[in-house]
Amino acid sequence: MNQVNSTILETRDVYIKYAGEAAVKGVTLPIYEKKITAIIGPSGCGKSTLLRSLNRMNDFIDMVTQEGEILYRGTDLYAPEVDPVEARLRIGMVFQRPNPFPKSIYRNVAWGPTINGLEGDMNLRVERALKQAALWEEVKDRLDDSALNLSGGQQQRLCIARALAMEPEVILMDEPCSALDPVSTARIEDLLFELKENYTIVIVTHNMQQASRVSDYTAFMESGILIEYGDTEQVFTRPAQKRTEEYVTGRFG
């Protein structure tokens, strides 16, 4: 399974603790470029915590300590000389609940590139991001409307567009469909297939059908431990671990 894939992100024996209590215990996981990696597991297994560590969003949570290494293109993301702001430019994020800024649709997409001084025609950039997020047709005539007037599914696609406008290399998605209805979920899953042409995606989900439908690689976590990692098809059809088999066949969790 390691044929021509290049590793863009890699965790090495990562421990993450909240106030001394380990939420992630010794996870070593490669993330391959331009592939979709799904992290599955029961609630509270540490999958979201692990995901947030990949673009240093855990920095904003008090009392979090971390051990081990997270390598981004070979350099430690947590080295003192790494600027977390710059890291987040390369590694974008979409959250569990749609969280658009309470501003216009246009400003939502344009704000990130503006504050970071990205070059080029901003209107073009906004249009491209909205098209990539499959939202353009629905909003092109009302870009100045408040983003809060959009439906939940539209808001989440707007949040994806907001991340895409930064032209990151990696997009982290933390259960992006958990607050959405099945139709919106299907649209976002379709979107993921198109996005992996250009982006590396890591998606946390507790929806196993979703993981098996969209991902190339799957990691199964339980109680902070990485139980199994491999090719999605293998993990779902011929899991090596009994716990994995029980989980993916719905016998627990």
Added chain:
Amino acid sequence: MTLANDNPANQQAAAAARLKRRHLVSWAFEKACLTLTLSAVVVLGILLWQVFSDGIHWLDLQFLQSFPSRFVEKAGVKSALYGTLWLVSLTALISLPIGVLGAIYLEEYAPTSRLTRIIEINIANLAGVPSIVYGILGLAIFVRFMGLERSVLAGAMTMSLLILPVIVISAKEAIRAVPSSIRLAAFAVGATQWQVVRAHVLPEALPGILTGVILALSRAIGETAPLIMIGALTYVAFIPEGPMDEFTALPIQIFNWTSRPQAEFHELAAAGIIVLLAVLLTMNAVAVYIRYRGTRR
């Protein structure tokens, strides 16, 4: 009792009675709230009516444009009105940046440590300190130690001490009410802390911050004790032309008039109160306008 409960018809009746009682409690609570609200409004109405019926016929241009005098017909609030406007403007200039930036620091930057908690608890305690204590502090530090004398600047600095805790606390609340999901979203597109605060936290928190600031300034406008403490004069026949000038303020003038034996001066005090209320209402109107513009963005 147990026998009766076995009967489905009795059970149904009991459930219906319970429901009726719950509706009754609900109704009674609403009416209680209404009654208490109305009684507060009525008391306020009586107060206003009394002030207006006493003072309105003294209220004219002459009253606004005259300095205080021992002759009722010649007396006016010019120096007190200007003094109050000076005092409020300077107080706002001093307390607004300190209070809001302090709140931003405490909410957005300060680590959650024991020290931060102690500071926060102390700010809350300071909000409850009697105003006269701030007056004594102002007298000792600003008037005497810093040699500001009985200037309007010394008054404004004393007032700023008095209202800073209120501004910090209300600004903190307003900032805390901004959903953290918005902050995270901004950080996730590569914003710095300052960019997050400037573009998202402040605009969202502004209406709440303004409400707190206006309430605090309204308190400053009505305060008398600390001003008397730092020696604001009751008889001032000039208007301050700079922050170092001596001054008087509306509450002091009103207090002075009410303590005189002649009934006419009491009516003059009522007229002074109307002027004070007008200043307050204007400030509130400005705040409402800014808030309205802020939310339309």
